Amino acid sequence: MSPTEGLTVTHRRYVPHSHAHYGGDLVDGAYGLGLFGDVATELLIRTDADEGLFAGYSSVEFVAPVQAGDVIEATATLVRVGNRSREIDFEARVVCRAAPHRGPSAADVLDPPLVVTRARGTVVAPAR
Ligand SMILES: C/C=C/C(=O)SCCNC(=O)CCNC(=O)[C@H](O)C(C)(C)COP(=O)(O)OP(=O)(O)OC[C@H]1O[C@@H](n2cnc3c(N)ncnc32)[C@H](O)[C@@H]1OP(=O)(O)O
Numbered sequence: 001m002s003p004t005e006g007l008t009v010t011h012r013r014y015v016p017h018s019h020a021h022y023g024g025d026l027v028d029g030a031y032g033l034g035l036f037g038d039v040a041t042e043l044l045i046r047t048d049a050d051e052g053l054f055a056g057y058s059s060v061e062f063v064a065p066v067q068a069g070d071v072i073e074a075t076a077t078l079v080r081v082g083n084r085s086r087e088i089d090f091e092a093r094v095v096c097r098a099a100p101h102r103g104p105s106a107a108d109v110l111d112p113p114l115v116v117t118r119a120r121g122t123v124v125a126p127a128r
Pocket of ligand 1 (some may be wrong): 052086
């Protein structure tokens with residue numbers, strides 16, 4: 001087992017209302033995949049001193065919708081180190097969500113966070 005297996009990186013960001021794409025202020029699923037690309041980039045910088053290139057996803061599940069106004073966090077966990085391939089588990093969770101029934105700027109912390117997307121993918125590092 002590689003000493004870097006199990007390493008986890010988390011990014012957190014606010015989902016701007018300009019990203020709402022579907023009815024009900026929903027955000028497209030690709031938004032979450034964009035977060036996964038960024039968090040995988042930091043993971044590869046930490047393991048390989050290089051951003052790497054995303055080769056593909058073996059699975060993606062959209063478990064619950066993401067809404068404009070959410071605060072979302074994306075986690076990447078390194079699960080397998082190949083020669084140049086790095087297999088990564090991803091999870092995105094909503095940690096804060098708007099509460100429009102209380103007013104236009106009202107929002108709550110979600111405890112526990114709401115899991116919205118899970119995925120597994122492979123990023124490829126350059127040959128050393
Ligand atoms: C961090 C996020 C970054 C991004 O989002 S970048 C934007 C999106 N991605 C891209 O534009 C990448 C486009 N694709 C490519 O440039 C190439 O395509 C790759 C560099 C990803 C791979 O090409 P090659 O270097 O020629 O691959 P190989 O020498 O055939 O394999 C190297 C290792 O990578 C594994 N691998 C290759 N393709 C896949 C795949 N599609 N799914 C899973 N694994 C893959 C292999 O098995 C092997 O692994 P082993 O070195 O550990 O033996």
